[in-house]
Amino acid sequence: MSQHPEGKVIRDMPGITAGDSRSKSNLTRHLQAWLREKLATALSASNLEDLKSSVQAIRSQLEASQVSAEKIDIYRNDFAYPTIAIESVLSDLEQILAVRTMERAKYYMLRLQKSTVEVKTNGINDINLNRWKDYGDIYTDSLWLFPKRDRSGAHNAWYWGNFAPQIPHQLMLRYTRKGDWVIDMFAGSGTTLIEAMNLDRNSVGVELNPDIAIRTKNLIDSLGNASFRPRLIIDDSTSVNTSDLLRISGGQKYRLAILHPPYHDIIKFSEDARDLSLSADVQMFVRRLESVVSNTLKVLDAGGHIALVIGDKYQNGEIVPLGFMCMNMMLGKPLALKSIVVKNYDSTRGKRGSQDLWKYRALAGGFYLFKHEYVFIFRHRV
Numbered sequence: 001m002s003q004h005p006e007g008k009v010i011r012d013m014p015g016i017t018a019g020d021s022r023s024k025s026n027l028t029r030h031l032q033a034w035l036r037e038k039l040a041t042a043l044s045a046s047n048l049e050d051l052k053s054s055v056q057a058i059r060s061q062l063e064a065s066q067v068s069a070e071k072i073d074i075y076r077n078d079f080a081y082p083t084i085a086i087e088s089v090l091s092d093l094e095q096i097l098a099v100r101t102m103e104r105a106k107y108y109m110l111r112l113q114k115s116t117v118e119v120k121t122n123g124i125n126d127i128n129l130n131r132w133k134d135y136g137d138i139y140t141d142s143l144w145l146f147p148k149r150d151r152s153g154a155h156n157a158w159y160w161g162n163f164a165p166q167i168p169h170q171l172m173l174r175y176t177r178k179g180d181w182v183i184d185m186f187a188g189s190g191t192t193l194i195e196a197m198n199l200d201r202n203s204v205g206v207e208l209n210p211d212i213a214i215r216t217k218n219l220i221d222s223l224g225n226a227s228f229r230p231r232l233i234i235d236d237s238t239s240v241n242t243s244d245l246l247r248i249s250g251g252q253k254y255r256l257a258i259l260h261p262p263y264h265d266i267i268k269f270s271e272d273a274r275d276l277s278l279s280a281d282v283q284m285f286v287r288r289l290e291s292v293v294s295n296t297l298k299v300l301d302a303g304g305h306i307a308l309v310i311g312d313k314y315q316n317g318e319i320v321p322l323g324f325m326c327m328n329m330m331l332g333k334p335l336a337l338k339s340i341v342v343k344n345y346d347s348t349r350g351k352r353g354s355q356d357l358w359k360y361r362a363l364a365g366g367f368y369l370f371k372h373e374y375v376f377i378f379r380h381r382v
C-alpha cells in the first residue's frame with residue numbers, strides 16, 4: 001500500500017508505486033493502458049466461464065486500487081486519450097458478470113473496450129459520450145436541487161444577491177470546452193469568473209457597481225491559475241462597447257454567456273440610475289435587459305449558448321412572472337430555447353429569521369412562498 005502525494009491511498013495498482021508523483025492525466029493514461037490490456041486478454045477467452053473469471057480479476061484489482069473518479073480528473077483532459085471514472089467501469093464490469101451468454105458478454109466487453117480508446121463528443125463540450133456514465137455529477141434533469149451552496153475555495157458568498165457556484169459550474173461543463181470564452185454580463189462577486197478559472201475556461205465579466213467590481217477584481221487577482229485569469233470591466237451592460245469585449249478575447253466569440261440580472265427591484269444593488277434594479281417598472285426592466293441580450297448576441301458565437309438566471313416577484317399581492325416575461329422577450333431574438341430549468345431557492349438570510357411570519361403571510365394572503373427560480377438556456381441560432 002502506498003500514499004499518493006495527493007493524499008489518496010493506492011494499493012496494488014499495477015505500475016503505480018509509492019510516492020508516485022505523476023499528474024492526474026498521466027495516471028489516467030496509465031490506467032487506460034492497463035485496462036485495455038486486461039480487457040483484450042479477457043476478450044480472448046474461449047468460453048463464458050474463463051471470460052468472467054478474467055473480468056472478476058480486473059474488478060478485484062480495480063476495487064483494491066482505491067483509485068477513484070476524484071483522482072482521475074475527467075474534465076481537464078486534452079483528449080489525447082479518453083476519460084475514465086473507476087466507479088462506472090466497475091458498474092460496466094458488474095453488467096458483464098451478470099450476463100448468461102458469451103455473445104452478450106462479448107457485446108458489453110467490446111463496448112467497454114471501445115469506450116477506453118475512442119472519444120465521442122457533441123463538439124460543444126468536453127464530455128466523452130462513449131463514457132457518458134462517468135459524468136454522474138453533471139445534471140441532465142430540469143429540476144436542480146442543490147442541497148447546499150458550494151462555499152469551497154474562493155466561493156465565500158460575501159455578496160448579497162450572488163448565485164450558487166453550482167449554476168455556472170453545471171452550465172460550463174455542458175456548454176463549453178476547456179479554453180473556451182465565457183462572459184457574465186452581471187458579474188457581481190464574480191462567481192462565474194471564479195468557477196471559469198477553476199474549470200480552465202477564459203472569462204470576462206461586466207459589472208456596473210465599481211465598489212463591488214474592485215472587490216471582486218482583488219479577489220480574483222489573489223487566486224492561482226494565471227493562465228485563465230478572468231477580466232472584469234466596470235461598465236453598464238446595456239451600453240458596453242462590444243468591440244472591447246471581443247478585443248479582450250483576441251477576436252474570439254464567446255461560447256457561453258451567463259446573465260444573472262437583478263430580479264427587478266427585489267434587491268436594490270446601487271444608487272446608479274443605470275442599475276437594472278432601479279428600473280421604474282417591470283416593462284422598463286425587460287426593455288433594458290433586452291439591450292443587454294442584444295449586446296450579448298453581438299459577441300456570442302453562432303451555436304453558442306446564453307443562460308438567463310432569474311426569479312419571479314410579487315407586487316401588490318399578485319405574481320409578476322418576471323422569468324417568463326424575460327423568456328418571451330428572448331424568444332423574439334435569434335435564440336432557440338433549449339431548456340427551462342427550475343432550481344431550488346435558498347431563503348435569504350433576512351427571510352430565514354422571519355420564516356414563521358412569512359408562513360403566516362402566505363396562509364393569510366392565499367399565496368405560496370417562492371422556493372424556486374429559473375435557468376433559461378438558449379442556443380444562438382446559426
Ligand SMILES: C[S@@+](CC[C@H](N)C(=O)[O-])C[C@H]1O[C@@H](n2cnc3c(N)ncnc32)[C@H](O)[C@@H]1O
Nearest residue numbers: 162163186188189191208236237260269275276
Ligand atoms: C443578481 S446580481 C449578480 C450576482 C452574481 N451572479 C454573483 O454571483 O455575484 C446582479 C448584478 O448586476 C449588477 N448590475 C445591475 N445593473 C447593471 C448594469 N446595467 N450593467 C452591469 N451590471 C449591472 C448589479 O450591481 C449586481 O451586482
